[in-house]
Amino acid sequence: MKSSTVNISFNNGLLKLIDQVAREESRSRSELIREAARGYIERKRRWKQVFNLGKMKVTKQGIVESDIESEIAAYRREKKE
Numbered sequence: 001m002k003s004s005t006v007n008i009s010f011n012n013g014l015l016k017l018i019d020q021v022a023r024e025e026s027r028s029r030s031e032l033i034r035e036a037a038r039g040y041i042e043r044k045r046r047w048k049q050v051f052n053l054g055k056m057k058v059t060k061q062g063i064v065e066s067d068i069e070s071e072i073a074a075y076r077r078e079k080k081e
Contacts, residue, residue, distance in 0.1 A: 008033075
């Protein structure tokens with residue numbers, strides 16, 4: 001796989017934390033940052049899937065915002081009792 005070099009700036013405090021974790025895990029700063037980027041992208045992809053599923057279910061069931069507000073209010077009333 002071809003790779004490219006990228007220059008990126010971190011404040012000194014964050015860079016120290018990155019280096020500390022990299023040392024603790026016996027890996028390079030680059031490896032740690034690559035894994036962090038992959039993890040971030042994967043979480044974003046999963047959340048997008050969750051929200052898309054929610055939109056699909058809402059559309060299919062004909063739910064509107066006031067329905068959600070009513071359900072939240074009912075849940076809160078139930079919890080107080």
